[in-house]
Amino acid sequence: MLEMRAITKRFPGVLANDRVDFDLRAGEVHTLLGENGAGKSTLMKILYGLYQPDEGEILLNGSPVEIHSPTDAIDLNVGMIHQHFMMVESLTVAENVALGLPSNRGFRTDLDAVSERITELGTRYGLKIDPSATVWQLSVGQKQRVEIIKALFRDANLLILDEPTAVLTPQEVDQLFKTLRQMTEDGRGLIFISHKLHEVLALSDRITVLRQGRITGQVPVEGATRESLARMMVGREVKLAPDKPAVEPGRPRLRIESLTVLGDRGDEAVRSLNLEVRAGEILSIAGVSGNGQREMAETIGGLRQPTSGAIFIDDTDVAGKTPAEIRAAGLSYVPEGRMKNGCIGAFTVSENLLLVDHQKAPYVKWGLFDFGVIKEHSAQLVKQYAVKTPTLDTTARSLSGGNIQKLILAREISGTPKVLVASQPTRGVDIGAAEYIHKRLVEQRTEDTAILVISEDLDEVFALADRIAVIYEGQIMGMVDPATTSREEIGLMMAGVHPETTSDRP
Amino acid sequence: MTSAVTQRRRQSKYLAFLIPVGAVVAALLIGAIMLVTLGANPLEGFQALLKGAFGSKDALIATALKATPLLFVGVGITIAFRANVINIGGEGQMVAGGLLATLTALTLPDLSAWIMLPAVLIAGLVGGAMWGAVPGALKAYFGVNEILSTIMLNVVAVQLMNYLLRGPLIDPGELERGTRIPQTARLQEGADLPLLFGDGRFHIGPLVAVLAAIAAYILLWRTPLGYRLRAVGLNPDASKYAGIPVKRTIVLALTFSGAMAGLAGAVLVFGSESHRMVTDGSTAGFTGSAGFNGIVAALFGGLHPIWTIPASFLFGGLLVGGNAMQRAVQVPSALILALNGLVVVFVVATDRYRKRMLARDVRVDAPEPLASASNSPPTGGPEPPGEKDAS
Numbered sequence: 001m002l003e004m005r006a007i008t009k010r011f012p013g014v015l016a017n018d019r020v021d022f023d024l025r026a027g028e029v030h031t032l033l034g035e036n037g038a039g040k041s042t043l044m045k046i047l048y049g050l051y052q053p054d055e056g057e058i059l060l061n062g063s064p065v066e067i068h069s070p071t072d073a074i075d076l077n078v079g080m081i082h083q084h085f086m087m088v089e090s091l092t093v094a095e096n097v098a099l100g101l102p103s104n105r106g107f108r109t110d111l112d113a114v115s116e117r118i119t120e121l122g123t124r125y126g127l128k129i130d131p132s133a134t135v136w137q138l139s140v141g142q143k144q145r146v147e148i149i150k151a152l153f154r155d156a157n158l159l160i161l162d163e164p165t166a167v168l169t170p171q172e173v174d175q176l177f178k179t180l181r182q183m184t185e186d187g188r189g190l191i192f193i194s195h196k197l198h199e200v201l202a203l204s205d206r207i208t209v210l211r212q213g214r215i216t217g218q219v220p221v222e223g224a225t226r227e228s229l230a231r232m233m234v235g236r237e238v239k240l241a242p243d244k245p246a247v248e249p250g251r252p253r254l255r256i257e258s259l260t261v262l263g264d265r266g267d268e269a270v271r272s273l274n275l276e277v278r279a280g281e282i283l284s285i286a287g288v289s290g291n292g293q294r295e296m297a298e299t300i301g302g303l304r305q306p307t308s309g310a311i312f313i314d315d316t317d318v319a320g321k322t323p324a325e326i327r328a329a330g331l332s333y334v335p336e337g338r339m340k341n342g343c344i345g346a347f348t349v350s351e352n353l354l355l356v357d358h359q360k361a362p363y364v365k366w367g368l369f370d371f372g373v374i375k376e377h378s379a380q381l382v383k384q385y386a387v388k389t390p391t392l393d394t395t396a397r398s399l400s401g402g403n404i405q406k407l408i409l410a411r412e413i414s415g416t417p418k419v420l421v422a423s424q425p426t427r428g429v430d431i432g433a434a435e436y437i438h439k440r441l442v443e444q445r446t447e448d449t450a451i452l453v454i455s456e457d458l459d460e461v462f463a464l465a466d467r468i469a470v471i472y473e474g475q476i477m478g479m480v481d482p483a484t485t486s487r488e489e490i491g492l493m494m495a496g497v498h499p500e501t502t503s504d505r506p
Numbered sequence: 507m508t509s510a511v512t513q514r515r516r517q518s519k520y521l522a523f524l525i526p527v528g529a530v531v532a533a534l535l536i537g538a539i540m541l542v543t544l545g546a547n548p549l550e551g552f553q554a555l556l557k558g559a560f561g562s563k564d565a566l567i568a569t570a571l572k573a574t575p576l577l578f579v580g581v582g583i584t585i586a587f588r589a590n591v592i593n594i595g596g597e598g599q600m601v602a603g604g605l606l607a608t609l610t611a612l613t614l615p616d617l618s619a620w621i622m623l624p625a626v627l628i629a630g631l632v633g634g635a636m637w638g639a640v641p642g643a644l645k646a647y648f649g650v651n652e653i654l655s656t657i658m659l660n661v662v663a664v665q666l667m668n669y670l671l672r673g674p675l676i677d678p679g680e681l682e683r684g685t686r687i688p689q690t691a692r693l694q695e696g697a698d699l700p701l702l703f704g705d706g707r708f709h710i711g712p713l714v715a716v717l718a719a720i721a722a723y724i725l726l727w728r729t730p731l732g733y734r735l736r737a738v739g740l741n742p743d744a745s746k747y748a749g750i751p752v753k754r755t756i757v758l759a760l761t762f763s764g765a766m767a768g769l770a771g772a773v774l775v776f777g778s779e780s781h782r783m784v785t786d787g788s789t790a791g792f793t794g795s796a797g798f799n800g801i802v803a804a805l806f807g808g809l810h811p812i813w814t815i816p817a818s819f820l821f822g823g824l825l826v827g828g829n830a831m832q833r834a835v836q837v838p839s840a841l842i843l844a845l846n847g848l849v850v851v852f853v854v855a856t857d858r859y860r861k862r863m864l865a866r867d868v869r870v871d872a873p874e875p876l877a878s879a880s881n882s883p884p885t886g887g888p889e890p891p892g893e894k895d896a897s
């Protein structure tokens with residue numbers, strides 16, 4: 001039904017799409033796979049009329065079309081679910097769906113008819129939603145359903161989904177996939193964008209891989225493996241799960257005792273939480289974001305004050321202490337917001353590596369910086385941690401996310417911490433960089449560090465964890481062994497369902 | 507790629523430097539129009555301005571002396587701005603520094619210049635520092651806007667000065683004669699700023715100011731403390747995360763800034779030809795508005811202490827030359843004020859473009875979709891050539 005031929009799109013300094021051919025048949029899911037910046041969104045925005053291609057042509061049902069705006073796209077029955085939702089938060093679901101529809105009643109839209117149709121579509125595709133609910137009350141997953149309903153309402157035969165699973169829990173992903181399959185059975189064609197390999201394998205009929213604007217592979221799902229796809233994405237062999245040498249965990253180095261922390265809205269984000277991480281082990285916290293993991297990490301790092309409870313690093317209670325005191329007690333912390341907290345964008349690579357140790361010898365002599373030593377130190381870290389930067393004096397903000405993350409990791413691990421807390425260590429990071437970061441985290445276990453990894457990415461949780469703790473509404477729902485648990489079990493716990501059979505606590 | 511990046515950066519820094527120059531030229535053009543409207547020949551006027559500012563040894567000395575307080579205050583402003591703190595309290599801090607230095611000279615017995623001179627300069631430093639620390643602490647610990655609190659402290663300082671110079675510190679001679687001019691007695695000679703070049707007026711003040719600028723540069727880019735000031739200015743969240751005491755650093759930024767202005771106050775007192783502290787009832791009477799004009803000099807210098815040296819000199823020249831122009835082409839003195847005001851308006855108005863120019867970074871790599879929160883407090887000014895900085 002769709003053919004895009006030799007699409008080329010240039011942005012200043014970037015060739016975002018380089019002679020990309022892409023096609024879609026009715027009734028199939030064709031996945032666009034690629035790293036951040038590979039050009040997936042650009043290609044789809046061209047199809048949806050948000051960008052104009054510099055070269056190339058688009059054929060829909062065999063005839064060439066010009067798509068100058070999303071309105072054109074909608075008229076051609078092309079729909080798109082964006083990475084970021086576009087809705088009026090203060091209106092109801094039905095009002096949002098009706099927005100922009102041609103009205104058949106003069107200035108008034110027949111909202112009852114709209115609501116009826118929403119319910120109808122909802123039942124058919126498993127998109128349960130209350131048409132009279134106000135949008136701001138909805139969860140992220142529910143908002144996405146509304147977006148899909150909006151597209152269906154406009155008779156989208158061809159639906160583009162730009163990273164729709166990024167914001168969903170595993171259960172919601174399952175539900176979404178059921179909906180999508182139902183849609184393909186009705187003969188609609190879907191373009192699915194993702195960089196999560198297991199999802200791609202689960203949903204797709206065909207997979208096209210983009211790297212740096214170019215197609216590096218187009219394969220049917222049969223015979224594709226995570227490894228083969230990753231190789232096409234990165235351009236080299238990739239190890240998706242790091243080799244984990246067995247390390248016998250030692251004594252608990254991080255102990256959290258009935259910790260309670262208030263969230264930004266004054267609610268209890270962390271509620272009497274207990275947790276122990278031992279020397280030489282990686283404990284992963286799995287959970288849907290917004291269940292207190294951010295607040296917990298910030299409290300351990302001293303960025304947030306607990307209302308009660310204790311946090312022991314070895315034998316020092318650091319709850320409520322300043323970040324400097326907590327670091328002195330042996331904590332290193334890779335924060336969730338790498339541009340917000342993790343680095344200073346306008347500072348150079350070299351300066352950022354000094355963020356914590358900027359007043360310690362040997363970097364300071366007679367009260368002045370010793371730039372010779374500093375340069376040597378940062379050059380060594382940059383090399384050791386494979387930070388790709390043109391110079392040491394390049395500002396951090398001009399590096400890619402993966403390299404910024406490696407920079408932060410280099411700074412935080414190099415001091416051989418007693419406890420390392422890493423929040424979303426590879427979120428939005430390239431596979432190559434993620435592979436490297438995972439390797440370093442696993443290696444750090446042999447240094448007797450107790451490592452707490454907080455991640456929404458279950459692949460990451462499974463790849464790293466010696467034990468998995470699932471967090472839900474500020475409490476640990478259960479502790480499971482990655483060797484004996486399943487995605488389903490963890491997914492249920494992430495959704496707040498108590499584990500029936502608590503796996504033997506290691 | 508690397509060289510292209512650095513070239514682009516250099517280019518934008520170059521442009522960033524041209525913007526304030528362009529602003530001054532634009533202000534002068536409008537000034538020219540005003541001169542024409544007043545029936546004066548603008549060419550003649552500007553010639554007189556240039557000559558009056560830089561045309562002779564006397565002119566150069568006058569300009570350097572006029573530039574001195576601007577430079578002190580401007581250097582303080584660069585320190586505060588680097589920590590993302592705006593110090594509008596230069597006027598009050600100058601007064602406070604001048605007062606404490608005067609008090610020191612009046613209190614201490616006659617001592618040799620080797621002791622007296624450092625003593626009064628340090629007193630000036632301390633006076634200004636205290637006047638800066640107060641709004642600093644109010645901002646850091648109580649969230650009081652420093653723009654408001656520094657301006658209010660200007661008013662407090664001038665009232666304090668008027669009270670002290672009319673009462674407790676007044677020259678006893680004034681009381682005897684009954685003239686009651688609000689000024690101190692001639693301060694002790696040990697504290698007189700030494701004169702240079704056998705000139706009756708040129709004292710070491712300008713030299714001290716240049717040293718202060720160099721010291722500020724070293725502080726900001728060569729010491730851990732300066733690193734903290736800049737880190738807090740650019741990203742307080744990351745600073746806090748890394749263990750930097752953000753609040754204390756903010757207090758320090760305003761303290762240093764005030765200290766520089768206080769030094770300017772001390773230099774004004776002990777470098778004055780009457781060697782007394784005098785008030786006409788207003789702050790400007792004592793400071794010559796250097797507490798405000800120094801801000802412009804610092805902006806003109808791209809908020810870089812080294813560049814603030816020539817910027818202050820140029821701005822000082824404008825002030826001195828303005829008077830010469832007024833005499834030469836017979837225009838009302840208000841025009842000179844207007845001209846200065848125009849320069850201020852233009853420099854300040856274009857400052858955001860200069861900043862944006864400097865903030866413009868060339869991406870090395872694919873951008874990061876999750877990278878949020880762009881922060882754009884004052885970025886680096888145009889760096890002096892040949893500086894191999896860690897900034």
Ligand SMILES: Nc1ncnc2c1ncn2[C@@H]1O[C@H](COP(=O)(O)OP(=O)(O)O)[C@@H](O)[C@H]1O
Nearest residue numbers: 011014016035036037038039040041042872873
């Ligand atoms: N509006 C734009 N202006 C300039 N460059 C852009 C723009 N949109 C995307 N790019 C660039 O095009 C490339 C591809 O981006 P994108 O299509 O968003 O990648 P993806 O969706 O695969 O992560 C990136 O290098 C990005 O920087």
Ligand SMILES: [Mg+2]
Nearest residue numbers: 040041042162
């Ligand atoms: Mg994208």
